Amino acid sequence: MEETPRQTYTEQQKNEVFNNEFLPLVHAMYNFAYRLTLDRDDAKDLVQDTYMKAFRFIESFQTGTNAKAWLFRILKNSFINDYRKKSKEPNKVDYQEVETYYNSEDVNRQITADLRVESLKDMIGDEISNALNSLEVDFRTVIILCDLEGFKYEEMAKILDIPIGTVRSRLHRARQLLKEKLSEYAREMGYKNT
Amino acid sequence: MSEQINPFVQEDGKKPSCMQMLQIILDEQSTEAQQEYFKAHMDRCMPCFKTYNLDATIKELLKSRCCGGEAPQDLIEGIKQRIDQQRPQ
Numbered sequence: 001m002e003e004t005p006r007q008t009y010t011e012q013q014k015n016e017v018f019n020n021e022f023l024p025l026v027h028a029m030y031n032f033a034y035r036l037t038l039d040r041d042d043a044k045d046l047v048q049d050t051y052m053k054a055f056r057f058i059e060s061f062q063t064g065t066n067a068k069a070w071l072f073r074i075l076k077n078s079f080i081n082d083y084r085k086k087s088k089e090p091n092k093v094d095y096q097e098v099e100t101y102y103n104s105e106d107v108n109r110q111i112t113a114d115l116r117v118e119s120l121k122d123m124i125g126d127e128i129s130n131a132l133n134s135l136e137v138d139f140r141t142v143i144i145l146c147d148l149e150g151f152k153y154e155e156m157a158k159i160l161d162i163p164i165g166t167v168r169s170r171l172h173r174a175r176q177l178l179k180e181k182l183s184e185y186a187r188e189m190g191y192k193n194t
Numbered sequence: 195m196s197e198q199i200n201p202f203v204q205e206d207g208k209k210p211s212c213m214q215m216l217q218i219i220l221d222e223q224s225t226e227a228q229q230e231y232f233k234a235h236m237d238r239c240m241p242c243f244k245t246y247n248l249d250a251t252i253k254e255l256l257k258s259r260c261c262g263g264e265a266p267q268d269l270i271e272g273i274k275q276r277i278d279q280q281r282p283q
């Protein structure tokens with residue numbers, strides 16, 4: 001946990017913080033957990049664990065600061081420690097490469113003609129959701145935080161414990177991969193993408 | 195066209211790429227001056243214009259399709275119960 005001056009809350013204040021600031025976020029938390037684990041039961045366990053930790057650590061939470069970012073960070077850490085280790089999936093992503101590419105001239109050569117707005121509008125089923133779920137978890141995470149939950153880069157950097165530059169490059173790569181997936185779907189739907 | 199001051203230029207003087215400008219605009223982390231500049235930029239940069247529309251559409255779709263669900267009621271009840279047990283009697 002981040003070192004913040006510990007707050008002293010009375011029992012009643014603790015309850016108030018928990019009920020008024022933490023609990024209303026349960027829907028966003030559950031959605032985040034589900035998008036990370038891709039399993040409803042695991043998502044429930046993860047959210048429950050997160051709330052237990054949040055209650056235990058409540059004195060390091062300062063009222064008036066961003067409760068959502070604080071809770072999302074705990075959830076993300078629980079996910080890494082408790083769920084990811086179990087899966088033992090080797091990390092396939094070369095982040096150094098992602099960053100180098102982002103800062104190079106090549107980055108402007110985008111795949112723009114490949115996917116069209118019209119074909120996206122016809123994706124009325126689960127295509128968007130499936131495309132998101134198909135991404136490697138670290139790429140999925142930045143899209144969830146940015147596009148689904150509207151966190152700022154700075155907040156994302158704190159939630160993920162990575163520098164802002166890495167947030168940007170990872171987000172860029174994630175969107176590229178998402179577009180590639182969506183163009184695949186568009187082709188399957190019979191669109192000629194060019 | 196007269197040379198405008200580019201409000202995207204960083205403190206170190208580094209000029210951002212089209213893609214970097216686009217990202218800042220798309221994610222609503224831009225200043226008003228940057229938005230004005232980018233609007234004008236899109237008039238003469240077709241790739242930015244196309245990519246912006248595509249990316250903005252995807253962003254909207256993500257938001258409308260992938261969130262907004264409710265957490266299961268038994269989860270919420272479970273959390274409340276567990277917390278109650280932790281409280282001093």
Ligand SMILES: [Zn+2]
Nearest residue numbers: 212239241242
């Ligand atoms: Zn441009």
